[in-house]
Structures are given as structure tokens and as C-alpha cells.
Amino acid sequence: MYSYTWDIETGGLLLNSSPLAFSKEPRPVYYEELDILGFDQIWNYEKNDAYPYMWAESNNYFYRGRLVAKTKGGSLYTAPEIILVEDPEPDGQPLRFVDIPAMVEKNRYLIETLAQDTIKKIYNTYVDYKSKVDVFYVAFSGGKDSIVTLDLVQRTLPHNEFKVLFGDTGMEFPDTYDVVKDIESTCRNCDIDFIRAKSVYQPEYTWSKFGPPATVTRWCCSVHKTAPQILALRTFTGKPNFTGMAFIGIRASESLSRSEYDYISLGEKHKGQYSCNPILEWNSAELYTYIFTEKLPINNSYKKGHRRAGCLVCPRAAERNDWMSQAWYPKEVDSLVSVIKNMYSKGFQTEKLLDEFISNGGWKARKNGRDIAINLDYLETILFGRPTIKVSHPHTEWKEWIKTVGVVLNDFSPYTILFQNEQLTFEVKETKDGLEVSYDAELPKTHPLFVKLLKNVFRKTACCILCRECEADCHNGCISMKKGKVSISDKCVHCFQCHKVEKGCLVYKSLEMPKGGLKMSTTQSLNCYSHHAPKMEWFEQFFSYKNEFDQRHSLGSQMYSFFKRFLRDADLLNENGFSDTAGVIDKLGLDNLSSWSVMLVNLAYTPQINWLIKRVPMNESYSKDYTLSLLVSDGAKESWVNDIWSSFIRIVELPFGVVGLGCMTKEKSKAVAITRTPWQNPDPLVILYSLYKFAEACGDYYQFTLNRLLAHDIDSDGVSPTEIFGLERGQMEKLLNGLSVNYPDFITTSFTLDLDNITLNADKTSQDVLSLM
Secondary structure: OEEEEEEOOOOEEEEEEEEOOOOOOOEEEOHHHHHHHOHHHOOOOOOOOOOOOEEEEOOEEEEOOEEEEEEEOOEOOEOOEEEEOOOOOHHHOOOOOOOHHHHHHHHHHHHHHHHHHHHHHHHHHHHHHOOOOOEEEEEEOOOHHHHHHHHHHHHHOOOOOOEEEEEEOOOEOHHHHHHHHHHHHHHHHOOOEEEEEEOOOOHHHHHHHHOOOOOOOOHHHHHHHHHHHHHHHHHHHOOOOOOEEEEOOOOHHHOOOHHHOOOEEEOOOOOOOEEEOOOOOOOHHHHHHHHHHHOOOOOHHHHOOOOOOOEOOOOOOOHHHHHHHHHHOHHHHHHHHHHHHHHHHHHOOOHHHHHHHHHOOHHHHOOOOOOOOOOOOEEEEEEOOEEEEEEEOOOOOHHHHHHHOOEEOOOOOOEEEEEOOEEEEEEEEEOOOEEEEEOOOOHHHHOHHHHHHHHHHHHHHHHOOOOOHHHHHOOOOOEEEEOOEEEEOOOOOOOOHHHOOHHHOHHHHHHOOOOOOOOOEOOEOOOOOOOOOOOHHHHHHHHHHHHHHHHHOOOOHHHHHHHHHHHHHOOOEEOOEEOHHHHHHHHHOOOOHHHHHHHHHHHOOOHHHHHHHHHOOEOOEEEHHHHHHHHHHOOOOOOOHHHHHHHHHHHHHOOOHHHHHOEEEEEOOEEEEEEEOOOOOOOHHHHHHHHHHHHHHOOOOOEEOHHHHHOOOOOOOOOOHHHHHOOOHHHHHHHHHHHHHHOOOOEEEEEEOOEEEEEEOOOOOHHHHHOOO
């Protein structure tokens, strides 16, 4: 990427050959944007969009190299606030246009050099992949990035060697459709095939079935863009398993996630499909300079103040963009906003509160189906000791979906299915409300993949609306969704690609109800430490350097970040740095199991370790596959679970394993199962510490019974030491009696006449217990 400076002479940008580490993504500002924000009441300018008047970086407006104004805030129905910095022109004189022709001439050499370098890379990609690819195409969206990408590709390749594919979501800006119509006509005149792909469903319908898309439940891209595009290319090529190479206008400077993209990737957007990002290293200064140089069309949505030409209502859009969309396209935006209102209406007492919630973007944070007015016709429960699935009002036929898992060998319940060369059984009973599916309680342990797929089958049965995502995922053309029915070919090869969507169905995943009982928070998830769980040498550095750890550690940036989270979770690090708890452990030493058990008590209140303690019983071996399936059922993303497993491996290999987290079973150096084992010689003071932590977590309730501590099925904010360390009744009685004798100021106990009482001194705290160590 080239650097840029403001050119006072032209009012434009001046590129220079020095590399740019970070782009502020400058964009031209036209009179339409100034008008809608209210600058027409302040500044004097002609209402002409032949050329821009100034440039903006984010919310900062620059006129001939000077910062003249800023905007602040904004929401769906509230305009951003204007902050004036200085007058663009003295005495209210009219604003001058950016001299675009002069700016183009000043930058012509560098921008053409950049273009030629990009063209060479596009051509080399074409040559290298021509024998591997059935179809080359430009993924066209109508935005500035895809317009530039298309122009570069058409300058490089013969026009009969690639296609242009427009994925019409049905939610595009009206201005985008104008650009698409223009480009389609140009392609026709240049003998370039232009393909439109669109879902059979209108967005208002899918939003009412899936619930509005949200930041973490963005089903909309799959349903309205990716799946229709794949299906359109299958029709065009006549091959269900075609291999495509998409030229995509993605740029690294747009976001942190995009900065990690490769120039060419396989399966990043869709399995079996290549992606090439020709302008990956371009910034917006180069992009707009190229557009002006080549006189390419500019989507009018940019002139109206939009930074991106995406969907009208998008959960990833900033609030300022929400306001811009509503201000320019109120009819189209209100059509989708009304669906959001209908979905959330039951959760608000007044219309005003609902409007505020929507205006401020509260709907974008939805993670599940809890707050929206759609019933999920799928329920998992336990009946008579058997895991049972209840499906009410099935949408599709389960006997079709089960073909994607294996071959059913009989036509009555209990059904026998041939799954990966094994015969397994399950029951399906038809009820007046729908279906009742059950299977043996041991099946999830012995065949976790089958149980996962079986659940997916009945989630599809309960929820499928024929969005065609599964049809697009099937590379063998074995799935057809026509005339309101799902048809699975008997030639299905059981590749399970139609099950790759998390939880098996986009509708189910969007509407799934949250799981309770785990220690979750707004800032933490089950994937607390990614694949960077701590190592012993990290602890050694921390206790060696103490408050100088930040400056002296040798960890990589990601390791350091996740280790700091772990230290905070273990109460070794606080806002003041090296904590009092860390001081106690430093005195005890890392070779003392009491140090690790104190940390484990604190970690028991954080999501990942809490899950391990709650879900993996003592002295039972849980296979990796079964453990991962439990994680998914408890809300972990399927893309996370291998990282979580890696985290468990590292953590149990530390002394945490000896004091209650257990050990890994390994085959050929790979961990294949986990078994939790009790702490054989627990430190009484650590048990006392854990009792105080338990009481404090339970709302400062300092009197309870041993029976309560041994009842692990009770939903509680406190985690019992018997559950953390695997302690049985007899062992706990001895420990508690000893504590009451040695530390009567902290605890009294009584175990007589089948009654047991444990009373902690409410004037003491868990930190006071640490001072005894």
C-alpha cells in the first residue's frame, strides 16, 4: 500500500511510494452527504455531485488538508452531531471542488504501477489455476471494491474466460441496483457473462422465520448470498461439484479479520472453492484514485455518506450508518425494521422502550432465540432414563434427512441404521403433536458423531424452511429442495457436508434457547484461553518478575494476552498488578500442591474450568469426541471445541490435574480421553478457603449442610469443594471436624444424630483464610 498526504493545491490526495502501515481509509465527500448531515445550514456550496468537496477519515472531515469538522454519535432515528473545528473558506465563501483531473494526473504513474502489479498477479493466478478450476468469476456487489476488482480482471483476462456473479440479497441499497444494472449492460456489450443469484425468499419472510440476523448469528449471508451463488454457478456449469475461483474485492485495511486473509485460499468462503483477493493490499486512497483515473462508476450510496455499500439493515453496521440508511431509504429500511419490532414486541412494556431498543441497535446483540417471538419446535429431554427428542409440527420429513447419515435397514421402530459399517438403533414414535425420538443413554459416549448427526436430522425436520443452504453444501448433488419438499438421493455418499452448519440447521441455531447452569459472563465464553492455555514456564516467569512481568516476559503477544486472562481468572492479577493471592502462592511455592488447588478454587468460577468440573464426573473416562459433543450441546461453537480440548490438555498436565482435574489418556502422543481423579491428600486450609468462596458466591449464606455440599445437581452460584476436588462424605467429615478444632474462629461443625451443620464465621472472608497459609 502507498502512503498518502493531503494535496492542498488540488484538494485531493497525493500518493507517495513509501509503504503505509495503517490506512485511515479516506473517502471523498459529496454535497449529498453534507446536506443530509446539515452542513448546508452552515457552509456555502453548489449542489452538484460532479466532483467531491472534501475528504473524510472516519468521522473527521478534511478540506484541502485541514480538519474542518467532525461528527459524533448517531443512531437509527437520531442524526449525528456536527462539531465545527474551523471554517473551510474565509467569510463564508463557497467551497471549492476537489480538482479531480489534476489529482489524477499527479498520481497517474503510481496508480498505474500499482494496477500493473495487480494485473500481473491476477494473470499468474489464472495461469496457475486454469487446469484446476471449472469457472473463474468476479464476485460483484456493486460497491467500490468489486467495481475496481472487476475492472482489473477484465483488463487481464479474455472476456470469455470469466463471469461476473452478483449475489442479490434483496436488501441492497436502491443505488446499488442502479450500479448493477449499469455494469450488467456494460458486460453484455463486452461479451462478459453476467449472472444474478438470489434466494427464492424475500428478506422479510426469512427474518420472520430465522429471527433478525445479529452480530453472532448472521445466517443472512448464507441464505441470501452464498447458497444462491453456489446454486447459480452449478446451473451455469452443469456440474454439482464444480470448482470455482472467485476474484473478491476484499481489502486488509477494512478490518482486523480481513487483514489476516491470504491472497489465495481454498475453502475460506465455501468448501472446495478458491478465493483470490487481488486488491487485498490496496487502501481506499488507492482505490478511489484508481476509480477517478479510470472513470469508473461510483455507487451513489457513497456520495450520500455511506462508507460501505452493503445491506440496508445490517447487524454489523455502525449506528451512524443506520441513520444514513434510514434517512435516505426510509421505506425500504422501515420494511425490515418492522419485522424486528414484531419479533421483540412482547419483551417491552411500551412502544417507546421498544423504539429506543431498536434505535440504539440492541437487536444486533442477539445470541439465541430467548427474546424473540418465535417458537422452536424442538426439545431435548430425558424420559425414563433415555435421551429423548420431541419434535412438534415437523416442517420436513425425517426419513429423507436420515438418508444423509446412513442406510436405514427397516421401516418400523426401533429403527436400525447402518452407520459407518456399524448397526445402531433408535426409536421414533409418532404422537398427536409430532415425533418422539429416543436412544440408549450410552450411545453418546460410544458413538458421539452418530448422536450429533441424529440430533441434526431432527433439528432439520423441526426447523427447515428450505433455505437451500444444505443443498448448496452437498457437492454431489444429492439434495434437492423443490415444490416445498426435501429429497435426498439414495446415492448419498454420507460425507456429512450438509451437516456442517453448526447444530445442523441455520434456523435452529438462530432460535436455539440458551443453556443454563454454567458460569458465563458478557466478557467470557467457554473458549476462554483459545489454544493458548498456560505452561509451567509462564507461571515461573510471572512469579519471578511479579510486577515487572509486563516488561520482562518472553511470551508472544497472543500468549501474553490469554495468560493475563488466566491470571485474572485465578485471582493472581488485579488492577494493582501482583495480587495478595499471588503473594500467598509465591510464599507457598509452585512445587506445593496447595498453590495449585487455591488457583483451581478460583478458576472453578470461570466458564471453561467450571464446565470441566460440572460436566465431567470423577473417575469416568470421557473420550475426546464425546467431550467435544458435550461442549457443543452446552453452547460452544463447533469451531471452538478443538481449541478448548487443547486448553484442557495443557491445564491438566500442570499440577491442576493432581488436585482434581485428572489426566489425559494418550494414543500415539495424542490425547484421546480425559479422566478426572480426586485430590488424594487435600490441604484442610484450601478446603476452608473453598467453603468461604462457596458461601460468598451463594449470596453470603454462611450456614449449610454437608448434604448440600454433596448435592452437585442443585443449580447454584457456588461450587462445592466436594465437586472441585472429588471428596466423599467420610473424607469431608474428617476434614471439617479437624478444621472446627484447629480454626474455631472460622468454622464450627456438628455431625450427630444424622444431622449435619456447617457454620462459617460471617465476619471472616476467603482472603482471611489465605492469611492462615
